[in-house]
Every structure is written in structure tokens, then in C-alpha cells.
Amino acid sequence: MSTTTSGGGHGDDASRRDFLYIATGAFGGIGTALAVWPLIDQMNPSSDVLALASTEVDLSPVKEGQAITVVWRSKPVFIRHRTATEIEAARNVIVEDLRDPQADEDRVQQDKWLIMVGVCTHLGCVPLGQKATDPQGEFGGWFCPCHGSHYDTSGRIRKGPAPANLMVPPYEFLSDTTIKIG
Amino acid sequence: MSSPGSGNRIVQWIEYRLPIFSWLDHTVGSGYPAPKNLNYLWNMGSLAGVALVIQIVTGIVLAMHYVPHGNMAFDSVEHIMRNVNYGWLIRYIHANGASMFFLVVYIHVFRGLYYGSYKYPRELLWWIGLAIMLLMMATAFMGYVLPWGQMSFWAATVITNLFSAIPLIGEPIVTWLWGGFAVDSPTLQRFYSLHYLLPFVIAGVVIVHIWALHTHGSNNPTGIDVKGPQDTLPFHPYYTVKDLFGLGLFLIIFAYWVFYNPNYLGHPDNYIPANPLQTPPHIVPEWYLLPYYAILRAIPDKLGGIVVMGAAIGVLFLIPWLDTSRVRSATFRPIYKQFYWILVADILILGWVGANPPEGYFILIGQLATAYYFLHFIIVMPFVGWFETPRQLPDSIATSVLDKGGGADTAKEGAP
Numbered sequence: 004m005s006t007t008t009s010g011g012g013h014g015d016d017a018s019r020r021d022f023l024y025i026a027t028g029a030f031g032g033i034g035t036a037l038a039v040w041p042l043i044d045q046m047n048p049s050s051d052v053l054a055l056a057s058t059e060v061d062l063s064p065v066k067e068g069q070a071i072t073v074v075w076r077s078k079p080v081f082i083r084h085r086t087a088t089e090i091e092a093a094r095n096v097i098v099e100d101l102r103d104p105q106a107d108e109d110r111v112q113q114d115k116w117l118i119m120v121g122v123c124t125h126l127g128c129v130p131l132g133q134k135a136t137d138p139q140g141e142f143g144g145w146f147c148p149c150h151g152s153h154y155d156t157s158g159r160i161r162k163g164p165a166p167a168n169l170m171v172p173p174y175e176f177l178s179d180t181t182i183k184i185g
Numbered sequence: 186m187s188s189p190g191s192g193n194r195i196v197q198w199i200e201y202r203l204p205i206f207s208w209l210d211h212t213v214g215s216g217y218p219a220p221k222n223l224n225y226l227w228n229m230g231s232l233a234g235v236a237l238v239i240q241i242v243t244g245i246v247l248a249m250h251y252v253p254h255g256n257m258a259f260d261s262v263e264h265i266m267r268n269v270n271y272g273w274l275i276r277y278i279h280a281n282g283a284s285m286f287f288l289v290v291y292i293h294v295f296r297g298l299y300y301g302s303y304k305y306p307r308e309l310l311w312w313i314g315l316a317i318m319l320l321m322m323a324t325a326f327m328g329y330v331l332p333w334g335q336m337s338f339w340a341a342t343v344i345t346n347l348f349s350a351i352p353l354i355g356e357p358i359v360t361w362l363w364g365g366f367a368v369d370s371p372t373l374q375r376f377y378s379l380h381y382l383l384p385f386v387i388a389g390v391v392i393v394h395i396w397a398l399h400t401h402g403s404n405n406p407t408g409i410d411v412k413g414p415q416d417t418l419p420f421h422p423y424y425t426v427k428d429l430f431g432l433g434l435f436l437i438i439f440a441y442w443v444f445y446n447p448n449y450l451g452h453p454d455n456y457i458p459a460n461p462l463q464t465p466p467h468i469v470p471e472w473y474l475l476p477y478y479a480i481l482r483a484i485p486d487k488l489g490g491i492v493v494m495g496a497a498i499g500v501l502f503l504i505p506w507l508d509t510s511r512v513r514s515a516t517f518r519p520i521y522k523q524f525y526w527i528l529v530a531d532i533l534i535l536g537w538v539g540a541n542p543p544e545g546y547f548i549l550i551g552q553l554a555t556a557y558y559f560l561h562f563i564i565v566m567p568f569v570g571w572f573e574t575p576r577q578l579p580d581s582i583a584t585s586v587l588d589k590g591g592g593a594d595t596a597k598e599g600a601p
Contacts (some may be wrong), residue, residue, distance in 0.1 A: 043361075045359050046361050046362070046364055046375065047360065047364065048360060048363075048364055048365050048366065048371075049364065049371070052364070052365045052366070052369075072462055074461075076366035076367065077365060077366060077367040077369050077461060078366060078367045078461070079461070079462045079554070086474065114542070115264070121462075122367075125342040125346075126342070126346040126349075126487075127342040127343060127345075127346035127349075128230055128339065128342065128343065128346065128464040128468070129461075129462060129463060129464045130464075131464075138187075147464075148464060148465075148466045148467065148468075149339075149464060150482060150543060151469055151542075151543055151544065164482075164485055164486065164487055164490070165487070166486075166487045166488075
């Protein structure tokens with residue numbers, strides 16, 4: 004775009020034309036980019052989807068050793084009422100040796116309640132291990148059937164292709180037996 | 186080359202204003218000379234075109250009954266199967282048609298690979314073809330999501346999650362693709378929109394593909410250039426009839442799947458409605474994506490697996506330059522021909538590994554087959570091209586055909 008169409012010899016003219024070309028091109032380019040943005044942004048979560056961003060759960064019916072799955076932001080959230088053995092297993096680990104080093108204490112607010120998003124950090128499958136009859140992997144936690152990731156009793160990745168621990172969502176205890184996720 | 190139908194006054198009237206008859210004649214008529222030695226592997230292009238038309242026609246009809254919503258999609262597909270007149274037939278044609286489309290396109294690609302159809306001056310033709318193949322994969326994937334069964338839902342989840350491996354911007358991109366925080370109705374609706382759009386994009390790219398093809402004409406089994414009229418036949422009637430005969434055979438095979446085994450190529454879990462809280466124990470893609478799936482799983486690292494899977498197709502774009510041989514057709518390349526068949530076997534093994542769970546010895550076999558796949562293109566192709574002594578090429582297409590007519594060997598053996 005920097006060449007001029009005139010026959011040459013008009014130095015001033017050429018630079019003015021260059022400026023006009025560049026200014027017109029920039030104006031058109033920026034304008035088009037601005038016009039395209041709504042077409043791209045419409046694919047992001049809509050207001051009603053964003054509005055469903057928190058869920059309250061009553062924990063009182065969940066006995067020790069049991070686990071429940073609730074839905075938050077249309078994703079499964081695992082809530083496990085851990086036994087003393089499971090808590091101990093989660094803490095008897097050298098944190099530095101883990102793929103995604105994180106101490107069990109940093110993943111729970113109350114030791115017995117492990118709350119995390121039940122979505123494998125590899126490619127998004129739901130790991131097995133919520134039911135007593137499910138395979139729970141080599142570390143007594145969860146096992147993802149899609150590509151074979153093993154998670155321990157703190158939901159940390161121990162074996163398989165997943166890069167990170169199961170995510171702990173933001174939550175708070177509203178009372179001893181009620182939590183609000185999100 | 187007199188213009189066709191020159192006696193007819195209506196044809197003349199139209200031709201003077203819109204020269205469509207001479208254009209057709211130059212494109213698929215007697216005015217388009219094609220090499221006279223094309224074998225049945227050269228039927229696949231026209232078959233792929235027919236398969237695309239079948240998919241578009243059946244797809245438009247299915248869209249009249251399908252409801253793209255998370256709560257209704259599954260039921261609307263069952264409605265098509267049970268209530269809509271001939272809905273079962275149209276849906277089975279569409280579902281199996283995808284497989285038949287990939288089948289002929291894969292044979293088409295392997296034919297190009299064997300006869301060196303990607304080499305000078307057809308590099309762009311090859312690239313455009315690969316672009317069509319990628320568009321087909323995207324279209325097929327999004328179409329597979331639409332019935333909203335368990336396999337649909339989890340295929341959508343796993344494939345969109347591939348983008349989460351991109352550092353930093355991965356997660357926002359996945360949320361943007363989903364239109365939420367997980368695969369849900371907004372995801373289904375946009376996939377439906379794009380699944381309707383992409384076949385027409387494919388049709389457009391096919392026109393560019395044919396344009397590039399007709400610039401230098403078809404390659405042929407000898408891989409040598411057309412030297413004159415004695416090497417060619419008019420496309421019509423010779424190849425129109427040959428293509429139609431091939432179409433008859435293709436439709437017989439197609440009809441077998443539709444009428445006798447319509448669900449064999451699918452997965453029974455897709456007749457279970459999508460459940461976001463439970464992943465099926467063993468998820469696999471459709472057969473035509475299995476080799477890539479095996480490559481993805483061969484690498485024990487999330488980002489690495491995705492990069493290598495992308496490279497498996499990316500490397501195909503480079504083969505016009507990775508193949509250093511001066512000879513196009515593998516028919517005259519005794520060493521390369523053997524490696525070619527090893528590669529075909531390797532890709533079939535990858536498909537077999539992809540269909541099985543990633544456990545035990547399947548992991549090792551998948552990794553070895555993946556390594557060999559890349560070895561073939563990056564090492565074997567250039568080195569064999571440099572060191573191999575090709576057999577002597579025939580003088581022309583015409584002489585190779587005449588030699589064959591005598592019942593003797595296709596090519597005179599050279600004396601290397």
C-alpha cells in the first residue's frame with residue numbers, strides 16, 4: 004500500500020497519498036474489528052447462565068464415608084465426608100513429590116469435608132469414585148475412566164495424564180452443616 | 186471442439202448470454218481431456234462429491250424435524266426415528282453417509298499419497314484437499330454432538346477441553362466455546378448452527394479444489410505428464426460412465442450399511458440421553474477419527490498430546506517438500522512402495538489402538554505406531570527419495586497403456 008499510483012516526480016503528493024492510504028486502512032481496520040467484537044462476544048456465557056453461579060447444600064444427611072454429587076454451574080461438585088483413615092492417607096504424602104504440589108490442609112476448610120469440582124483436569128470427564136462400588140483408583144480417591152487419571156483422597160492427581168488436582172471451588176460454611184458454593 | 190448442442194436454438198440463445206454449456210463441456214464434458222490410464226482409484230473424487238450432496242440433502246431434511254435444545258434434542262431425534270415419515274431412513278442415510286464420505290475421502294488421500302499426486306505442480310491442490318478434510322472432521326464432530334446422547338455429550342466435552350491445554354488463554358477460550366461453564370444447551374445450539382454452515386463452506390472449497398485440479402489436470406497411475414492428445418480421452422463419455430459405474434458399486438455398499446447394519450458404525454451409548462454427571466466407562470470417537478485419537482493418547486502429557494495430534498495432520502501439508510524423489514508414482518519406486526504399505530498398516534494399527542482402552546500393552550503399541558508415523562514422513566520420505574534408484578519410466582502414458590494391452594509387464598524393467 005505504500006507505493007503511489009501517480010507517475011512519479013511528485014514527492015509531496017506521494018507522501019500525502021501514503022498517509023491517506025494508511026489512515027483509511029487503519030480507520031477501516033479498527034472499525035471492522037470493533038464491529039466484529041459483538042459477533043465474537045455473543046458466544047460467551049449469557050447473563051442467565053452467569054446468574055446461576057452459586058448453590059447452597061445441606062450436608063447433614065451425608066454420613067461419614069459417604070459422598071454426594073451436587074450441581075454447580077452445570078458441573079458436578081463432589082462432596083465427600085472423609086473418614087479418619089482417608090484424612091490420614093491424604094496427609095501422609097510428601098507434598099513436594101506431587102505433580103501439582105498442594106497440602107491437604109490447603110484443600111479443605113474442615114478436615115472431614117472434601118469439596119471439589121468433579122471434572123477431570125485432563126479433558127473434562129467425570130471421575131468415578133463417588134459410589135462405594137466405583138473403582139477409586141490406586142490411591143483410594145477417584146479414577147477417571149476416559150484416559151486413566153488417578154486421584155487420591157484429597158483429590159490430587161497422582162498418576163495418569165491429568166496435569167492438575169481436582170479444582171476446589173470457592174465455598175463457605177453458612178453453618179456447621181450448610182455450605183454455599185460459588 | 187465445437188460447442189455442444191450447437192444445433193439447438195435455445196441452447197445457442199443461452200450460450201451467447203451465459204456460456205454455461207461450453208463451461209460444462211470444459212469441466213466435465215468432451216472438452217476436458219483426462220489421462221487415458223486412470224484406474225478405479227480415480228473414482229473417489231466424484232464419489233466424495235456425491236457423498237457431500239447426499240449429506241447436504243438428508244441434512245436439510247433432518248433439520249426440518251430436529252430441535253437444537255438440550256432438553257429436546259434427544260427426543261426430537263427419537264421422534265425422527267419413530268414418527269416422521271421415512272425419518273429412520275433419512276437419519277440412517279445421514280449417519281452412515283458420514284462414514285461413507287470419510288471412507289472415499291481417505292481412499293482418495295491414500296491414492297494421492299501412493300501416486301505422488303501432491304508433487305509439483307499440484308501442491309496447492311493437495312493443501313486445499315487437506316483443508317477440506319479438516320473441515321469434514323469439524324463438521325462430523327459437531328454433527329455427532331447433535332443427537333445429545335451420552336457419546337455426543339462427552340465427545341463435545343473432551344474435544345472442546347483440548348483447547349484448555351493452551352497456556353494462559355485456554356480456559357477463557359473453552360468457556361467461550363461452551364457459552365457456559367460446561368457443555369450445555371448453548372454449546373449444542375452453536376454446534377447446530379455451524380454444522381449447518383460448514384457443508385456449504387466445504388462445497389465452496391471443493392469448487393476451488395476442482396479449479397486447481399483442472400489447471401494441470403489429473404495425475405495418473407504412471408505419474409508422468411500428459412504429452413499430447415494421444416495420452417488422453419475426453420472426460421465425457423469415458424470417465425462420466427466410469428464414474429457412474431463406480432457410483433453404482435458405492436451405493437450398493439452404502440445401502441448395505443443403511444438397510445442391514447445401520448448402527449454397526451455407531452456406539453450404543455449414544456442411545457442414552459446426555460447426562461452431565463456421569464461419563465460412560467469407555468468413550469471412543471467414530472472410526473474415522475480413531476488413529477488421531479490413538480496419537481493423542483500416546484503422549485503422556487496434556488499439551489504434548491494435542492500438539493502431536495495436530496502435527497500428525499500438519500506434517501501432511503509438508504510432504505510435497507519432504508518427498509525428495511523426482512518420480513511421482515510409487516509404482517516405479519521399489520523401496521518407497523514397501524514403506525508406503527508399512528505406513529498404511531501403521532495407520533490401521535493406530536486405529537485399532539484408538540478403539541481400545543489406554544491400558545497395558547495398547548499404550549506401548551500406540552506409542553510405537555505414533556513414532557513410526559512421524560518417522561515415515563520426516564525420515565523415510567526424504568532419505569528414500571535421495572538414495573532410491575527408481576525403475577525406468579515409460580516413454581508416455583500412451584506407450585504404457587499399449588504395453589499393458591499386450592499382456593506384458595506394465596513397465597519395462599530398467600537395469601539398475
